[in-house]
Amino acid sequence: MIFKRKKDEVIIPYTLEQCNSCNAISKRKFKEGDYVFKNTETCSSCKGQMSITKIFGETST
Amino acid sequence: MDFLGINIDKLLNSNDNSNPLMWLVWIVPIVLFMFYGQKIQLQITSSEINKSLEKLKIFKEDTRKELLDYIKTTIKPTTDPSTKIDGYLEYFTIMPVDLDPNGIVQKIRHIMRSREDYTRLQVKTISSEINSLEASKIENILEAVTTLHMLYKMVRHLFLTAKKQNNFPLILPLQMMMPFIMEEAEALKDAVSAFKQGQPIGDGIGPMIVGKMMLGTEKKTAAFETIWCEKEFDGRKLYLMKAEGPSATVGRPGDALERIISENKPDVIVMVDAALKLEGEDSGTVSQGFGAAIGGIGTDRYQIEEVATKHKIPIYAIVIKQSIKEAITLMKKEIADSAEKVTSQIHEMIRDNAKPGQSVIIIGVGNTLGVSQ
Numbered sequence: 001m002i003f004k005r006k007k008d009e010v011i012i013p014y015t016l017e018q019c020n021s022c023n024a025i026s027k028r029k030f031k032e033g034d035y036v037f038k039n040t041e042t043c044s045s046c047k048g049q050m051s052i053t054k055i056f057g058e059t060s061t
Numbered sequence: 062m063d064f065l066g067i068n069i070d071k072l073l074n075s076n077d078n079s080n081p082l083m084w085l086v087w088i089v090p091i092v093l094f095m096f097y098g099q100k101i102q103l104q105i106t107s108s109e110i111n112k113s114l115e116k117l118k119i120f121k122e123d124t125r126k127e128l129l130d131y132i133k134t135t136i137k138p139t140t141d142p143s144t145k146i147d148g149y150l151e152y153f154t155i156m157p158v159d160l161d162p163n164g165i166v167q168k169i170r171h172i173m174r175s176r177e178d179y180t181r182l183q184v185k186t187i188s189s190e191i192n193s194l195e196a197s198k199i200e201n202i203l204e205a206v207t208t209l210h211m212l213y214k215m216v217r218h219l220f221l222t223a224k225k226q227n228n229f230p231l232i233l234p235l236q237m238m239m240p241f242i243m244e245e246a247e248a249l250k251d252a253v254s255a256f257k258q259g260q261p262i263g264d265g266i267g268p269m270i271v272g273k274m275m276l277g278t279e280k281k282t283a284a285f286e287t288i289w290c291e292k293e294f295d296g297r298k299l300y301l302m303k304a305e306g307p308s309a310t311v312g313r314p315g316d317a318l319e320r321i322i323s324e325n326k327p328d329v330i331v332m333v334d335a336a337l338k339l340e341g342e343d344s345g346t347v348s349q350g351f352g353a354a355i356g357g358i359g360t361d362r363y364q365i366e367e368v369a370t371k372h373k374i375p376i377y378a379i380v381i382k383q384s385i386k387e388a389i390t391l392m393k394k395e396i397a398d399s400a401e402k403v404t405s406q407i408h409e410m411i412r413d414n415a416k417p418g419q420s421v422i423i424i425g426v427g428n429t430l431g432v433s434q
Contacts, residue, residue: 013391032259034431056391056396
């Protein structure tokens with residue numbers, strides 16, 4: 001068929017955190033209360049301060 | 062076969078051009094479509110619009126319910142807010158008379174600000190303990206629900222009028238507009254979820270880029286819900302401005318720019334905003350141009366253009382392309398990933414258009430929900 005019915009997309013929100021000292025990046029699912037540039041936990045590798053750099057939605061496959 | 066003296070095979074013989082029954086098979090539909098074609102088409106179109114109208118009704122009711130549930134669970138009001146919310150959905154705004162357009166922008170700004178102030182006040186009366194972040198989220202959800210309510214009522218009015226008058230041409234513009242109306246309605250329905258959870262929306266890309274540049278600086282209030290700061294870059298002075306996050310607000314960039322320009326005369330204005338992409342364009346593509354990149358009803362753009370013209374300050378714009386749905390729902394990865402590219406373009410623009418010792422004002426335009434600074 002030329003015109004296939006579009007499937008409903010499921011968009012999952014993710015939060016990207018980055019360490020201010022070692023620049024380590026971690027990606028996790030969005031939690032309520034997250035906002036961009038919020039200081040979160042300490043970095044697991046260097047004990048530096050992690051902060052949220054991005055919050056975005058990705059389509060699940 | 063031969064029943065009652067009629068030869069069925071002969072009667073239906075399609076090879077015989079003089080067959081009267083075959084003539085009827087051709088002529089009857091032609092006559093039928095000549096006299097009733099429009100009515101048949103009206104029936105088909107009506108059923109399509111009716112399906113969309115039903116969908117709009119579901120969107121309207123679901124978002125209203127979501128808003129009420131959100132208010133009840135987050136701010137726990139002492140009285141039932143449904144009467145107040147339902148009353149608000151029926152509010153209207155009368156635009157100023159445009160027979161004499163002189164000074165109309167100030168009148169529009171006054172009316173829109175009165176409406177915004179009233180909405181803010183109404184939301185605050187639901188509960189005295191509501192904080193500004195929750196209040197801004199509720200205001201935005203209320204705006205989405207009100208728009209859906211209005212869309213439903215307008216479409217229903219046009220549809221019922223066409224049906225009542227049995228007027229096919231009247232239903233044609235509605236049929237043509239329906240896909241666009243439904244696209245906007247679906248975007249508004251999906252926007253409610255992002256507003257509830259305080260997630261950044263596509264329109265927040267401008268504030269996100271400028272917010273990152275503002276990190277580690279002392280922020281000052283420039284206008285209502287709008288902040289600014291100063292920073293040095295390659296020997297140039299930067300004035301960075303955006304709406305105050307992470308609340309769901311666009312701030313008042315027009316007022317803020319007027320104030321900053323009256324105190325420090327910048328040499329260049331750079332505006333960073335989300336812009337609607339054309340069909341076929343990729344989301345997250347970045348374009349540069351000239352003029353005030355700011356949406357809305359036009360009052361802020363007018364104010365920015367006025368003050369920039371008065372002081373002869375050039376305005377440059379960087380826009381991040383996205384669809385209407387992407388602009389008001391959770392920010393897509395492609396859009397968020399464009400931030401680094403835009404930042405380097407801002408730096409390039411500063412170096413190209415301002416000499417060392419000069420100053421540049423950079424404005425992150427858009428709704429700053431879920432984006433701090």
